[in-house]
Amino acid sequence: MFERPQSGERAALVHASPDGLPDDSEREEFAELARSAGAVIAAELVSSRRRPDPRYFIGKGKLDELRSLIESSGAELVISSAALSPSQERNLERELRCRVLDRAGLILDIFAQRARSFEGKLQVELAQLRHLSTRLVRGWTHLERQKGGIGLRGPGETQLETDRRLIGNRIRQLKERLEHVDTRRTMNRRNRVRAEIPTVALVGYTNAGKSTLFNALTNADVYVKDQLFATLDPTVRRLDLPEGEHVVLADTVGFVRDLPHELIAAFRSTLQEAREADLILHLIDASDPNRWQRVRQVNSVLKQLEADQVPQIRVYNKIDKLDREPRITNNRAGEGRAVWLSAITGEGIPMLKDAIARRLRQKTVQRVIHLLPEQGRQRAKLFELGAVASEVTLEEGGWTLDLKMTEKDLKRFLKRENLAEQQLDPLSMSSSATAANE
DSSP states (O other): OOOOOOOOSEEEEEEEETTSSOOHHHHHHHHHHHHHTTOEEEEEEEEEOSSOBTTTBSOHHHHHHHHHHHHHHTOOEEEESSOOOHHHHHHHHHHHSSEEEEHHHHHHHHHHHHOOSHHHHHHHHHHHHHHHHTSSTTTOGGGGSBOOSTTTOSSOOBHHHHHHHHHHHHHHHHHHHHHHHHHHHHHHHHHHHHTTOOEEEEEEBTTSSHHHHHHHHHOOOOOOOSSTTSOOSOEEEEEEOGGGOEEEEEEOOOBOTTOOHHHHHHTHHHHHHHHHOSEEEEEEETTOTTHHHHHHHHHHHHHHTTOTTSOEEEEEEOGGGTTOOOEEEEOTTSOEEEEEOOTTTOTTHHHHHHHHHHHHSOOEEEEEEEEOGGGHHHHHHHHHTTOEEEEEEOTTSOEEEEEEEEHHHHHHHHHHTTOOGGGEESSOOOHHHHHHHO
16 A cells, blocks of 8 residues: 655655746746745756556656655655646655656745735635645555444445545635635725725736735835745725825736646636726736746636736836836826836826726716706715716706716716706706806
8 A cells, every 4th residue: 555655845846848948037936936935946857748558647767766866866746847647746755756746736835834814814725725626546556445343344435535525615615715705805995896996906917016016005014035925815905096085996816827726726716806897907917028928827716716807007016126226107198008117116106096097987978967856865875976067956946957077977876866867968058058057
């Protein structure tokens, strides 16, 4: 019987890819992931096969080379950059006599270390259990035997079936708890909509400087460190903009290449902030030579979340490393399309705030609304919103109000107050009505 070996911190990295040799940036990112998990890199092996071996993923020759590297370096753990099937993990562990982990398992381990909030811990545990449930069959041979002992012999479920049932029960419990958390988050989001407070979501590749920018914009104290996935738990803060405006800024988990599907599914409620946002700030490390690959990977995850249609402002961070001046580029409508800044020095932060305000500040429209005498509450609400430019009290009762507000706010008001668009007049108030008011 072969039990899975315990893993240590000394790791041998296997840079394996079916699409050709991995480039230097991919190898360095994978090594940084391993270091972020606390691993000490003892050895590295590069492998490329047009067709992955069904038993080991790597070929027999590379397997022998890896075995020699483990013996000479004293590695206690093997981490593969390629996704391994449960059987491939099991076969490699049997041959190498050490623990084997793939990229998905590595990222899950990092997330487990970084989760601090109640919601974050639930999400990570759910992702880990979903990942583990696919790896029970070949995890330990003793799981396939029925439980023995007095009173336990005979027909009954095997240890494997018991563990499957227990994991299934725990997954259901976690889902129920997360549904309650998601309900509270949804209520908070609805309250912001009712209060007509726009939401801006901050997204980007991990280690692009999201937490540093978040702190610079909101004066928050989110944990910052130069490592992958330094912060995991979502944070929402108020962001004050020019001319007394304010919005809600939501930080999200950093993205990475080949982010495990289990994590995307588990963090869907957290990443929902991006989907429901009025504007997305897509943070990009301007000093990264592979930034365009990172941009495509982030946009790919946003598409999976159905958030690819939300308006974006690209924020190019770390210009201090490039010795560039902060600047802003506009689209054809004169709105901020991209901002170059340094979150750590603060250069360009005012430009970004101005760009956010301009993108969210929609064109003002003028409309006339006719309210009946029994619609006094709606009249009062319009005055509260500061949308009334002038008013006429009608002899037969009711009011005619000249409104000045954004088209989006006007539609939201009509829907919330259950008012018909027939009560609106697209023309400005007539001169006679204005004179009567005077």
